[in-house]
Amino acid sequence: MKPFTPEIDWNETVISIRGLYKSFGENHVLRGVDLDLHKGENIVVLGRSGTGKSVLIKIIAGLLKPDAGTVNVLGEEVPTLNSRELRDLRLKVGFCFQHGALYDSMTVGENLAFPLIRNQPSIRKDQRDKMIDIVLDAVGLSQTIDQMPSELSGGQRKRIGIARTLILRPSIMLYDEPTAGLDPITCTEINDLINEVQKRFKTSSIIITHDLTCAKVTGDNIAVLKEGQFIQKGSFDDVFRSNDDLIKEFYDYNFIQ
Numbered sequence: 111m112k113p114f115t116p117e118i119d120w121n122e123t124v125i126s127i128r129g130l131y132k133s134f135g136e137n138h139v140l141r142g143v144d145l146d147l148h149k150g151e152n153i154v155v156l157g158r159s160g161t162g163k164s165v166l167i168k169i170i171a172g173l174l175k176p177d178a179g180t181v182n183v184l185g186e187e188v189p190t191l192n193s194r195e196l197r198d199l200r201l202k203v204g205f206c207f208q209h210g211a212l213y214d215s216m217t218v219g220e221n222l223a224f225p226l227i228r229n230q231p232s233i234r235k236d237q238r239d240k241m242i243d244i245v246l247d248a249v250g251l252s253q254t255i256d257q258m259p260s261e262l263s264g265g266q267r268k269r270i271g272i273a274r275t276l277i278l279r280p281s282i283m284l285y286d287e288p289t290a291g292l293d294p295i296t297c298t299e300i301n302d303l304i305n306e307v308q309k310r311f312k313t314s315s316i317i318i319t320h321d322l323t324c325a326k327v328t329g330d331n332i333a334v335l336k337e338g339q340f341i342q343k344g345s346f347d348d349v350f351r352s353n354d355d356l357i358k359e360f361y362d363y364n365f366i367q
């Protein structure tokens with residue numbers, strides 16, 4: 111299990127969700143979700159495919175509107191924000207997409223410069239270069255600055271995707287399936303990086319996954335989503351002491367380190 115994280119401030123909530131509902135037609139995906147993310151905490155949202163994990167983090171990032179419920183992120187009620195306010199909020203809430211979402215026609219350095227040029231155009235080039243150096247060093251890939259994304263391995267692309275999200279210095283990171291499609295050794299490296307980012311950049315994170323090793327290594331707390339609601343919340347050991355059939359099923363098809 112992940113060691114105790116002393117940096118978490120249990121008195122400060124950076125995301126607070128109450129009574130969240132979201133349906134697509136007759137598909138009732140989220141049916142009364144409550145969640146608190148504390149400052150400095152990593153919460154892993156576990157759930158089988160199609161249970162609504164991505165829908166949840168898209169609602170948090172303001173990419174989807176909920177049908178009912180409150181979604182408070184860094185003091186802002188997300189569903190009520192206009193597009194300019196949402197843009198401002200998204201600078202503080204970094205979304206790490208499953209496939210890194212890099213631009214294939216740009217070098218790694220250009221990919222990292224892009225969000226800065228678009229969102230903070232007043233930053234001088236030398237400052238920008240320094241910021242790029244810092245995030246590349248943080249993900250351990252300084253040597254790739256002039257490479258094209260096509261020259262990188264799957265794990266390296268994920269790392270650069272994380273660096274690109276980090277470059278705007280968000281206080282919250284949303285990781286969408288960070289270890290999907292990677293071999294076990296690369297998964298371990300990404301899990302370690304998520305914990306390193308938490309410490310070094312003092313981020314609070316929601317990590318959605320169905321990878322139990324990722325949950326065990328990166329989650330200060332775990333929340334298990336089933337049929338639109340959290341059926342278990344707590345430390346990895348607390349959650350997996352449960353007799354719930356779904357929890358047992360997870361054990362059956364996951365490799366635990």
Ligand SMILES: Nc1ncnc2c1ncn2[C@@H]1O[C@H](COP(=O)(O)OP(=O)(O)OP(=O)(O)O)[C@@H](O)[C@H]1O
Nearest residue numbers: 134137139157158159160161162163164165166320
């Ligand atoms: N924009 C949309 N329009 C219609 N249905 C959607 C939309 N987005 C998601 N859904 C549906 O919501 C349900 C939950 O999808 P979601 O992507 O959140 O699942 P998930 O738990 O992240 O699964 P996976 O682990 O496979 O990524 C699915 O049935 C999906 O088809």
